[in-house]
Amino acid sequence: MAPHILVTGAGGYIGGSIAADLLNAKEGFTKGTEIHAAVRSQEQAQSLSGLAVNVAHLDLGDKKLVENYLLSHDIDIVINTATSIDRTVALNLISGLSARRAATGKESYLIHTSGLSAFDEVTSWPFGPIKDTDAVYDLESKSKNTYIVRQVDTLIVEHCKASGVMLFMIFPPTLHGRGSGTWNQLSPQIPSLIKAGVKERRVYKFPDSRDAILAHISDIAAFFTLLVNAILRGDRLPEGQDGYYFLVSHEVSWWEILEKLAARLYARGLIDSPDLDVWPSEKVVAEAVGVPVRFAHSMWNASAKITCERQSILGWQPKWNKEQFLSRLDDEIDDFLELGLPKSSLLDSLKPKSAQ
Incomplete structure (x- = not known):
């Protein structure tokens, strides 16, 4: 019987691109797998209806519903891209995988997508x-009370260990590029900077220049496909509390990104000056990009000091580099002007529920 893989957040930027990459696999163990796509809305479900996926308009906050779905569809692997800060969703997925493992005797796997902001000063x-x-x-356990992502990360590790669920913790960096999903095809970060620049008629920077750690969405999706292949092949990989995987393709200073972005926006007549100004306050940043103040710096001036040693285990070789990224910033502008800033589950998850 073909393995069954559930991708949560399949209407989103990362989840949609991962689902598409798995569907397009022409070789390896992922070829012929049954892909299940969990989405949040009927509109997202409709956008996926033409693909060879099992679309689930699934409330991940409903424990019984999640358990029933994973059991009734014999889900082997869950790739969770729906949220990195909602512990209820994570625990429900772990509970469902644990119940499926108990019912079938087969290994069950959770691939959880977190974020490198967890390791930023x-x-x-x-x-x-x-x-x-x-x-x-x-180390996350010792500092979990100061940041929600670390709280959820450690909770997931502990519950997977207690439940016998095999766990892989994936930490993508700031992403760029047009995704290959059917619903949300843009990352919130770069398009939000473009939107803020156009709205304010100039581009702003933080007073300190830090290095952005980046990857193209196509390279990230390719990593997930490599990981799923390795799991299905039966490779012995670091997992559980040892299963942390940092992913980075290239680095460039945020000021350099913003300077080049300002030059391109000015050339199009979308802003009044190619020169950068310093943001007056983090409150102004937050209002411009649409997040609570406490998340503005961590999302748009992040610079975690990390080293990726495990990404090569799977033979992951990113195709994008710094030079390509900077030379293709016009593509980012074109994509934003064509698609606008799509509704983002990441940005939504950062807002108080009353503001959503």
Whole structure:
């Protein structure tokens, strides 16, 4: 019987691109797998209806519903891209995978997508530079009370261990490029900067220049396909509290990104000056990009000091680099002008429920 894979957040930027990459696999163990796509709305479900996927308009906050779905469809692997800060969703998925494991005797796997902001000093990470081969779980546990992502990360590790669910923790960086999903095809970060620049008629920067760690969405989707292949092949990989994987393709300073972005927007007549101004306050940043103040710096001036040592285990070789990214910034502008800033589950999850 073909393995069954559930991708949560399949209407989103990362989840949609992963689902598309899995569907397009022409070789390896992912070819012929049954892909299940969990989405939040009927509109997202409709956008996926023409693909060879099992679309589930699934409330991930409903524990019984999630358990029933994973059991009745014999889900082997859940790739969770729906949220990195909602512990209820994560725990419901783990509960469902654990129930399926108990009912069938087969291994069940959770691939959880978190974020490298967990290791940034602006989110009160106290331990400085870190490698994904370090005792990351132990360090996150010691600092979990100061940042929600670390709280959820450690909770997931602990519950997977207690439930016998095999776990892989994936930490993508700031992403760029047009996704290959059917609903949300843009990342919130770069398009939000473009939107803010156009709205304010100039581009702003933070007073300190930090290095952005980046990857193209196509490279990230390719990593997930490699990981699923390795799991289905039966490879012995670091997992559980040892299963942290940092993903980075290239680095470039935020000021350099903004300078080049300002030059391109000015050339199109979309802003009044190619020169950068410093943001007057983080409150102004937050209002411009549409997030609570406490998340503005961590999303648009993030610079975690990390080293990726595990990404090569799977033979992951990113195709994009710094030079390509900077030379293709006009593509980012074109995509934003064509698609606008899509509704983002990531940005929504950062807002109080009363504001959604």
